[in-house]
Structure formats: C-alpha cells, structure tokens
Amino acid sequence: MNATEQKKQKYAEMVKHASPRSTVLINSLKAFFVGGAICAAGQLIYNYIESLGFAREETGIIVAGILVASAALLTALRVYDKIAKFSGAGTIIPITGFANAIAAPAIEHKKEGLVLGVGAKMFLIAGPVIVYGTVTSVIVGLVYYFMR
Amino acid sequence: MEGLFLAFLVGGLICVIGQVLIDLTKLTPARIVVLFVVVGCILGGLGLYERLVEFAGAGATVPILGFGNLLARGVKQAVDERGLIGVITGGFTAMAGGVTVAVVFGFLAALVSSPGMKE
Numbered sequence: 001m002n003a004t005e006q007k008k009q010k011y012a013e014m015v016k017h018a019s020p021r022s023t024v025l026i027n028s029l030k031a032f033f034v035g036g037a038i039c040a041a042g043q044l045i046y047n048y049i050e051s052l053g054f055a056r057e058e059t060g061i062i063v064a065g066i067l068v069a070s071a072a073l074l075t076a077l078r079v080y081d082k083i084a085k086f087s088g089a090g091t092i093i094p095i096t097g098f099a100n101a102i103a104a105p106a107i108e109h110k111k112e113g114l115v116l117g118v119g120a121k122m123f124l125i126a127g128p129v130i131v132y133g134t135v136t137s138v139i140v141g142l143v144y145y146f147m148r
Numbered sequence: 149m150e151g152l153f154l155a156f157l158v159g160g161l162i163c164v165i166g167q168v169l170i171d172l173t174k175l176t177p178a179r180i181v182v183l184f185v186v187v188g189c190i191l192g193g194l195g196l197y198e199r200l201v202e203f204a205g206a207g208a209t210v211p212i213l214g215f216g217n218l219l220a221r222g223v224k225q226a227v228d229e230r231g232l233i234g235v236i237t238g239g240f241t242a243m244a245g246g247v248t249v250a251v252v253f254g255f256l257a258a259l260v261s262s263p264g265m266k267e
Contacts, residue, residue, distance in 0.1 A: 023171065024167075024168060024171040024172060027167050027170075027171055028164045028167045028168060028171075030167075031160075031163040031164055031166065031167035032160035032161065032163060032164050032167075033160065034163070035159055035160050035162070035163025035164075035166075035211070036155075036156040036157065036159050036160025036161075036163070036207075037156065037160075038159065038210060039155045039156060039158070039159025039160070039206050039207045039210045039211065040152050040153075040155050040156040040159070040206070040207075042155065042159075042206035042209070042210040043151055043152050043155035043156075043205050043206035043207070044152065045206075046205065046206050047151070060209060060218075061245040061246075063206070063209075064209075064245060064246045064249070065245060065246070065249040067210065068246055068249045068250045068253065069249055069253045072250065072253030072254050072256070072257045073253065073257070075254075075257055075261075076256075076257035076260055076261040077261070078261070088167050088170060089163045089164070089166035089167035089169075089170055089177070089180075090160075090163045090167070092163075092166060092170075092177050092180070092181065093162060093163045093166040093180075093181070093184065093211050093212055093213075094159070094163070094210050094211055094212070095210055095211070095212060095214070095215060095246065096210075097181070097212065098181070098212060098215065098246070098250060099249075099250045099253065099254065101178075101181070102250045102251060102254035103250075103253065103254040103257040103258065106254045106255065106257060106258035107257055107258045107261045107262065107263055108263050110258050110262060110263065111263070118255065118258045122251065122254050122255070122258070125178045125181065126247075126250065128178060128182050129181055129182055129185050129212075129215075130243070130247065132182045132185060132186050133185045133186070133189060133215065133216060133219050133239065133243065134219075134239050134240065136185070136186045136189040136190065136216070136219065136220075136239075137189055137219040137220060137222070137223045137238060137239025137242075138223070138235055138236065138239065140189055140190065140192070140193035140219075140220050140223055140224070141223035141224070141226070141227050141234060141235035141236075141238055141239070142235055143193065144193065144223070144224050144227050145227050145231070145232060145234075145235055148227070148228075
C-alpha cells in the first residue's frame with residue numbers, strides 16, 4: 001500500500017521533470033509561428049488599406065475590424081478552435097483571439113436562449129477584458145490629466 | 149518586406165511570452181489576456197508602447213497588448229481634447245470599433261452556427 005503510493009509519487013515526479021521543458025519549447029514554437037503569421041497578415045492588410053489612402057488611425061480601426069470579423073467567421077466555421085488547439089497562445093494573444101472568445105461561447109451557449117445564452121455568455125472572457133481594460137484606462141487617464 | 153518580417157518576429161515573440169505563462173504558471177488563458185490588456189494599457193500610458201508600434205507595426209498592434217495601448221492612446225487623446233470628461237470617455241471610444249465588430253459578428257456567428265455542428 002505504502003510502497004505503491006510511493007511509486008506513484010515517484011512516477012508523478014518523473015513525469016513532472018521529463019515533460020515540461022520539451023512541451024514548453026514546442027508549444028512556444030507553435031505559438032511563435034502561428035501568432036507571428038497572424039501579425040504578418042495584419043501588416044499585409046494594413047499596408048493594403050493604407051495604400052488606398054486612409055489615415056493612420058482609420059487604417060488601424062479597419063484592420064482590427066477585418067481581423068476580428070474574420071476570426072468570428074472562422075469560429076462559426078469551427079476552424080479557429082482547431083487552429084487554437086494546435087497553436088495555443090499563438091491564437092489567444094492576437095486580437096483575433098478576442099473575437100474568438102466572444103463568438104465561441106455565444107455559439108456554445110446558444111441553447112440557453114438568445115438573451116441569457118448568446119447575449120450574456122459572449123462576454124464570459126470579453127467581459128473581464130473590457131472591465132479591466134476600462135478601469136486601467138480611467139486610471140491612466142486620471143494620472144495623465146494631473147501630470148500633463 | 150522588412151515591415152512584414154518585423155511584424156512576424158515581434159508578434160510571434162509576444163505570443164511566446166503568453167505561451168510560456170500558460171505552460172509554466174497556473175494562470176488561465178483568460179487571466180493572461182486580461183493581464184496583457186492591463187500591461188498594454190500601462191505601457192501605453194507611459195508612452196512606451198508607441199515605440200514598439202513604430203518599430204514593429206502590426207506586430208505590436210495585433211497582439212492584445214496593443215488593445216490595451218489603444219485604450220491608453222484613446223484616453224490620453226480624449227483628456228487633451230475634453231479634460232476630465234475625456235477620462236471617462238476615452239477608453240470606451242477607443243475600443244468601440246473593435247468591440248462592436250466582435251459583438252456583431254459574434255452574434256451572427258451564434259445565429260448561423262450551432263454547438264456540435266459538423267463542418
């Protein structure tokens with residue numbers, strides 16, 4: 001009894017020692033290439049929109065809109081989550097991950113109704129982002145107001 | 149061409165930071181995204197993030213750190229224009245475009261797609 005438990009513990013420790021380093025490296029490489037590719041795609045779109053004669057700020061909004069809309073579409077087609085399974089943070093950290101975090105739970109909780117399902121659950125992850133983003137922006141704004 | 153490469157490199161590296169945090173800490177992806185937005189907003193408030201944007205373009209604006217920076221840029225601009233009122237309008241105004249597109253398309257996605265639907 002005691003012996004088997006000790007063995008179990010030893011095994012768990014061995015797994016803990018053996019796996020993380022290589023998985024972290026592999027996961028990081030995947031995240032690097034997929035995340036980098038999404039940003040490069042963003043830059044391509046940016047260059048194109050800018051060449052149409054839009055101002056810098058407008059261009060930024062248009063690019064974000066295109067990326068976000070594409071990610072929502074890919075989420076509806078069940079493609080985004082497949083890529084996300086492979087690339088981890090590579091699809092979570094770009095702004096497309098924010099769109100996915102809105103669309104995916106909206107789809108997932110559809111059965112709970114259009115109001116409390118789709119309407120409420122789409123903010124499961126986006127809600128906290130907006131809350132903490134807004135609070136931080138107010139603090140930044142206050143500091144800027146008094147220090148400028 | 150160089151711009152594309154820099155966007156790829158810097159954007160990829162920012163994602164690696166997120167991945168390492170996921171793998172080596174107990175932080176959930178949701179917490180990391182929130183953390184990135186807050187950090188981006190603070191770096192933006194200090195005027196540091198704009199330098200990365202100048203250097204890496206979409207490599208800095210596309211990661212969610214850039215979303216935080218956008219909030220900071222928006223609130224500073226609003227304070228310049230409207231004073232204290234800008235403190236409470238700047239952040240939301242800056243994120244309006246991205247959030248509206250995400251909400252509208254997320255809503256449409258939920259209308260046309262169902263959980264467990266085969267592709």
